[in-house]
Each structure stands twice: as structure tokens, then as C-alpha cells.
Amino acid sequence: MLKRWYRSFYIKLFLSFLATCILFFLGLALFWNNYFTDLFYKDKKELLSSRFGEVSKLMPSVQEGTISTRELRFGIRLIARGINGQVWLIDAKGNVLNGSSEREGTVIPKEMDPLFIDGLKGQSGFVAGQYKFDDRPREGLLTYYAPAQMNGEPIVIFLNVPVLEVSEALAAVRWNIIVPLIFSLIAVAIILFILSRKLAGPLQQMNRAALELAGGDFTTRVPVTSEDEVGELAKSFNFMVDQLVQWEDARQEFLANVSHELRSPLTTLRGFIVAMNDKVIPQDKYEHYLKICDQEVQRLQRLVNDLLDLARIQNGVDVFRTQPIRLNEAVSQVLALMRPPMQEKQLILKELLPPPGETVKAELDEDRFVQIMQNLLYNAMQFTPPGGTVTVELRREGEEAVIRIKDTGIGMEQEELYRIWDRFYKVEPSRATATGGTGLGLTIVKHLVSGMKGTIAVTSRYGEGTEFRLKFPLSEETE
Structure with missing residues (x-):
């Protein structure tokens, strides 16, 4: 039953249109999500990029001895306050060298290890996520990481800025995108189901009518419910049935005519032959009635020849030698x-x-x-x-x-x-x-x-x- 249901034309049509709409809505949702994500994080990303440049300018001064470690710590903390976040300088072992006082001398969270490894490989980028530091609840952060050098050793600079308000706003926007899309998809699914049934309904009726027609019921017709291509197909089907009815009537009439045309001379021939056998017709009249029989035979011969001739012409067997x-x-x-x-x-x-x-x-x-x-x-x-x-x-x-x-x-x-x-x-x-x-x-x-x-x-x-x-x-x- 399920297999027959799945093989139904209108179900295939409905599922095909529905799958197309789902893919379209998914693409639309992904587009708007990426668009608003980039839009909301744009200012934060520009701020972190500019502050990274300020931190990078301090590294050569430390190596040259122009500024001390204490002054470096002070400068980085000023930059961190400027972004209302944290700035970490992390050595090759994953330890925080200098930055916010609460993380100095500790190991970076394990969640940030992939970013740290990318930084050591010379890569940089932005990542938004939630991280759990110590026993505090998870924090929503936008992190920018990039490679640098301090005192001739490779380090990775992390700039973290809280984006809780951005995440909440983005979540609200996502819901405002997803909910209308879901309702739109449901509405489209209902419309597609109705349209599919409307399109496939006449085809199913034509299928049933064709089976009835094959069974010899020439009274069957398909109702014409529209003026579109499906309606034209229904009209053509009904016209075909009308033509078949005419052809069937012509066939019946043809058989009746042939039977009549053959019966008349055969009846005459049999009557004369029986009459001559029974001696009802005098022997001296045989020549006269045999001529009549010959005329009837010739009539039968002409009829058969004409029927064969007509059959060859209609069936295309008779090739014209023009x-x-x-x-x-x-x-x-x-x-x-x-x-x-x-x-x-x-x-x-x-x-x-x-x-x-x-x-x-x-x-x-x-x-x-x-x-x-x-x-x-x-x-x-x-x-x-x-x-x-x-x-x-x-x-x-x-x-x-x-x-x-x-x-x-x-x-x-x-x-x-x-x-x-x-x-x-x-x-x-x-x-x-x-x-x-x-x-x-x-x-x-x-x-x-x-x-x-x-x-x-x-x-x-x-x-x-x-x-x-x-x-x-x-x-x-x-x-």
C-alpha cells in the first residue's frame, strides 16, 4: 500500500515541489543568518583588528628594551580596558605571558587549543563561541587570534571581547527568520498538496476512464474542470472517446451492411439451387436461372474485390506506383x-x-x-x-x-x-x-x-x- 502510495503521480509531484521549497528556504535561512552575523560582528571585528595592531607595535619595543615588562603589562591592560575584554600573550607552551592579571601565568582553556595551534602555524582569524573559565558560567566571546614574536620567540596574541548582547540580538534575529520561514513552508506545503491533487486528479480520472473504455464502456467521459493544459487534455480525451464511438458505430454498420450485401445473393443462389434440385423449376428453365445465378456470383465477386481493394488502400498495403x-x-x-x-x-x-x-x-x-x-x-x-x-x-x-x-x-x-x-x-x-x-x-x-x-x-x-x-x-x- 505504501509503495503504491509513493508511486502516485501527485505524491511524486508534491514531494518534488516540497523538496525544492525546503532547499530554497534552507538556502534563504543560511544567507540571512550569515548576513546578520557579519553585520552584527562587523564593528567588533574592526575594533579587535585595530587593537591587535597596537599590541603588535609594543613587541619590538620590549625586545629592544625601550619599555619594561611592567610597562608592557600596563599598556596591554589599557588596551584590554579599551575593548572591555582581555588581551593574552601566549608562548609556545600555551602559557599566558602577559595580559589581564587574572589569567597571567595560567594555561589557556582547552577549548581554545585549536585556535592556539592555528596561530603557531602562522594563521589568524575570528571565532565566536562560548567558553567556560574556571567555575564561572560560560561566557560568550568573540576572539581574534594572530601570530607574533616577542624576544625572538613565537607567540600567539588573543584578544577576547564579550559579545553576550550581540549573541542575544543575533538569536532574536534568527528566531525572527526561522519562525516565518517555518510557517511559510507549512503554507507552501498545503498549497502544493492542493495543486498536486488538482493537477493529478484529472489524470487519475482519465486513467479510470481509459480502463472503462478498454472494458467496452463507451459512455465514460472525463469532466472538464479547467481551461488550462489539463482541461485541454481532458477535452482531447473526450473527443477521442467520441471518435471511438463513431468508429465503433461505423464498424457495426459496416458489418451489418456486409452481412446484408452477402446474404441477398447467397439467399438467391441457395433458393434457385434448392428449387432445381427439388425439380420445382422445370429443366427447360435451367439456362435462364443459371444466368441469374451467374449474375449473383459476379455481384458477390465484385463485392469481395471492392472490399479487398478498400482494405488494401486503407491499410497502406497498396503502394501507388506514380x-x-x-x-x-x-x-x-x-x-x-x-x-x-x-x-x-x-x-x-x-x-x-x-x-x-x-x-x-x-x-x-x-x-x-x-x-x-x-x-x-x-x-x-x-x-x-x-x-x-x-x-x-x-x-x-x-x-x-x-x-x-x-x-x-x-x-x-x-x-x-x-x-x-x-x-x-x-x-x-x-x-x-x-x-x-x-x-x-x-x-x-x-x-x-x-x-x-x-x-x-x-x-x-x-x-x-x-x-x-x-x-x-x-x-x-x-x-
């Missing part, structure tokens, strides 16, 4: 193939191509382009009554080749235009059997056009006809 092709020639060849069936249906085919000297070239897969044109022309032919006109126009517009296929057929309502690209959608359900269409032609066309970097658009008016407009980028290859 090359620069002359659209003038490609369109002319397609129209030559379509002209006989259109004449048989008594349709007028108008051909509007660029003049012979103007060549329009595009980077296309020629076989797929022919498939697109045939699908669109068959579609126009099926929904245009006898005596109607189908117009095919090719022209150059800027950097694009434009192909327009317009018929004078039955047309479509505006709401139908949004569904013609759907799989198995048929504008005229009552005429589906008559036309023999699978309802996949325009779906395949749209995917083929997109796969070759083209665009397709459609406009239509009910009772007046339909127009498809194809656009492909012109080839960069020149003659």
Missing part, C-alpha cells in the same frame, strides 16, 4: 472505353480537353487513375436517364490539373452529399439491385484520390444533376 502521365491521353483512353456503353444507354458524352499543343501532366498511378475515372463515369451513367448528357472536362488551373465530370442525372439532396463517401451508402436504395452497385465505389475513389495527393469535391442539385471535381498537382517534369 509517374508523370499525360492526362490528355489517359482521359481520352477512358472515354473511348466508356463511349460504347453510354451510347447503348442513349447518353451523350461531351469531351472538353485542352488543344493538341497543350499537354497536362501529373504524377499519378495510371491504373488507379483509370479506376477513379471509370467509377465516376459509371456512377454518372447509372443515375442519368436516357437522353441525358455526361460532360468530361480537363484543364489546367495554376499549378493543378482539374478534371470535371458533370451529368444531367437525378441529382441529390444536400443532406445526401455528406454521406456519399460512406461505405455501402446508396442514394437510390430501390435501384441498388438494378444498378448492381456495391456502395463502395465512391469510398474507394476518395481514398485513391487522397493517396495520390489529390482532392475531390462534389456539388449536386436534386433533379438537375451532379458534378465531381478532381484536382491533382501538376508534374514538375517538363517535356
